[in-house]
Amino acid sequence: MTDTVYGPVTDWATDFDHGAPEYNANVHQIWENLVASGCPIAHTERYGGTWLPLTHEMVHEIAYDTDHFTSQSVVVTQRKPSMIEDAIPAPIGGAPPITSDPPFHQEARRILLPAFAPKKIDPLRDEIRDMCNDLIDNMGDKDVVDAAVEYAQHIPVMVIASMCGLPREDGEVFRDMVHLFLEGIGEPQEEREIAFERIGAYLDKHIQDHIDNPREDLISFLLNAEIMGNKLSMEHVRGTIILLMVAGVDTTWSGIGNSLWHLATNTVDRRRLSENKEMIPAAVEEFLRAYAPVTMARLVKEDMDFHGVQMKKEDWVLLPFPAANRDPKQFENPAEVVIDREENRHSAFGLGIHRCLGSNLARLELNVAVEVFLERFPDFELDLNEVMQWSTGQVRGPRKLPIRVLARKG
């Protein structure tokens, strides 16, 4: 089966395409227009039928309703699980626990939670600071740097490689995987098969190495972990490693990029944070709210009525947490970025049982990355002579972020 190449979007309410480049580039305007036109839930026939609810209330409801919506696949593609011969069925799915449903989900998640709990993550702060400083050292004394390519994209890769026990120099493999699973969903299937094989061989090599030489890292931990008294299946181990390698990478790199993009385009906020480091944690929460990088997806389990629209079995439903974060019913002046916003009940890391497992790590990386960038470059701005580029697909962030350094230290 060959994937369809979709044409330009004709109408965002009835023919939207979240994979089109103009979606991420203009997304806030698109949502605002949809809601203003009285459309709280958009639809498209693309990807075999996909819904896009836009209110906090609906996103919240779907995230909580695991009876009617399954997580078996959380990335919208033209291939639904029923079309894939060797798809691992619910409630386990291909990358547990993110693709799992209750009751299996809780067991698979419980195994991983302790490794990502605050008290395990907080001690990594100094190591992450050193990584960030090294990346800035490597930029030399250039006037224009790419904060996405030379900075943001490396930080989560280095951290998760170190936690998993994979070589830090393998950043290219991680980015290859991110591209394959999240961005390359419309690319020719033959090319994707080759990429899947290449990544499979990489995983096999490192899993075997961990079987032969166990050590104190997440891969060894997974190989020894038990679920309901049994060791994890090799499928489960592989799926979870893929999840760890993919889920924490372009999400966090997008979050760092979004924060630096805001600062590069907003002189007042940049100066305030540069001079008041203690404001960074609250500002990072506001960047997470206003520019949340991650939209998840669910599949409809059976035909159903949802607030007056007829959803069909195996329709995709996007969960745009970033749109929920801009719902005026939930946030005062949602379109405005208020870096010292006090009430900030944002859902950048999701809602309900699938709350981002790595949220404590992502927050630490974001805080440290912003802090170090401002320390080393107390003043900077977006370089309008160079191309700025947004990602495509369910994770939104800058893929090219040209920044002109106006002041430097150290």
Added chain:
Amino acid sequence: MRVHVDPSKCQGHNRCYALAPELFDVDDLGNAFELNDGVVPAGLEDKARLALANCPEFAISIEE
């Protein structure tokens, strides 16, 4: 004033522990619970309200 984290709603976003570590702690799984039976010491009432207003799962309640 007393605060309470509903363990059936808490999903471990860790906002309360980050904003008010005097009032909340987290367990090995990263789920939050109130310290000192939820009794809010004088002077920390605003921190309790801040934690409530920042919980994405609406898991925190306050008894005045």
